Amino acid sequence: MDTVEQPNPDTELANDEDLNPLHLTHAQFQRAVEYLDDIKKGIVGFLMAPKRSISVCFPIEMDDGSVKIFNGYRVLHNRVLGPGKGGVRYHPEVNQTTVSALAELMTWKCSLIKVPFGGAKGGVQCNPKELSKNELRRITRRFITELGDNIGPHTDIPAPDLYTDEQTMAWVYDTYDVMHPGENNLPVVTGKPLELGGSLGRHEATGRGCLYATQRVLANRIIEGMETVEGAKVAVQGFGQVGSVVAKLFQEAGAIVIAVSDSQGGIYEEEGLDLEAAEQYKFEHGSVVGLPETRTITNEDLLELECDILVPAALGNQIRLHNVSQVKAKLVVEAANGPTTLEADDVLTRKGIFVIPDILANAGGVTVSYFEWVQNIENEEWDLEEVNKKLRLKMNRASDAVVDRWQKLVKDHPESEIAPINLRTAALVVAVDRVAHVTLERGIWP
């Protein structure tokens, strides 16, 4: 039985859509649980609840001498498979709810890609575009000091996320190292600069993983008429650390990147964009918008373009009930975390549009974070070919596991009462199953 109606963008329903990220994550999780017959029901609540949530509030002296208060969060969702792992984001929309939802997604991501970590996430509510480098440094140092021993190389390991980068991770490392002298503290944080224990390939890892997952899913021949990215028309929303790499790597792999965007808007060229020129233009003007010989479009237009592959690589909740009916791509690849709402996801599934879910599509980042962590512990430095080869293997295995499970679920439940079965549900079934299994294998304490 269908439980979700087709959206009508002109009705109130579209505006009433539940966009609470925690509700969406839990609803996705609950769907997966329905297909896990032998899950011990009592542990479902445990698997949903965060193990630890920290919220801190601290003052920062700004460059002009004034003092501002900032709120920071770190949520450790689950550590059954290993220490907590997940990024730290700096964004005005950071709050306890968002961070909790993202921490839970990290649990499923780490489980699916098979790295020995649990899920965590953190962030500071701020607008990094309005902050100087010195202010960002003071915020980072103070935030990490406030977290104290709640992070550590074997307890909870931060990494970059939205609007944080290698420089931010260098400050995280330095602050922790000052607090814990005399120890090898390099594995306390990943995504560090290369000369400070970072891994080759980490900067590009999320985008590269996206390409590998897409190639592998397509090679499984589940999308009629599209078995490779070669010749595919691709639109990428976001031109930051992930989106710009996705665009470049898909183009190198033979795709035609027809549109990219940033927070100010997007650019479109039907024959394919000159990405180097776009990068240079953004560097000089702060945005890709205005690049000569391109048409300016909005971020909303980008999602609705005629294309084969749409890659949302920016914020959450971008594909929603009010615009989903306009999505024309054959495949959506979620480079961002949570870019598609639950109801929009169902509409895409019913329309036959495939979605490679975030926990698979963007798992390359945490995978190479894991490689960095291992190298730091062993005082090793792997070469780039080795990193990318290992990344490819992990992305291929996880992609195959998701496609296999999806095919099995569709076969076993041809008339699913719960919701149309898609790759997201299959990915969550694989991921949740693993964490549930290990939870019971370890046993409930005491």
Ligand code: GLU
């Ligand atoms: N922030 C990234 C993510 O959402 C990477 C996390 C990590 O490397 O630990 O997957």
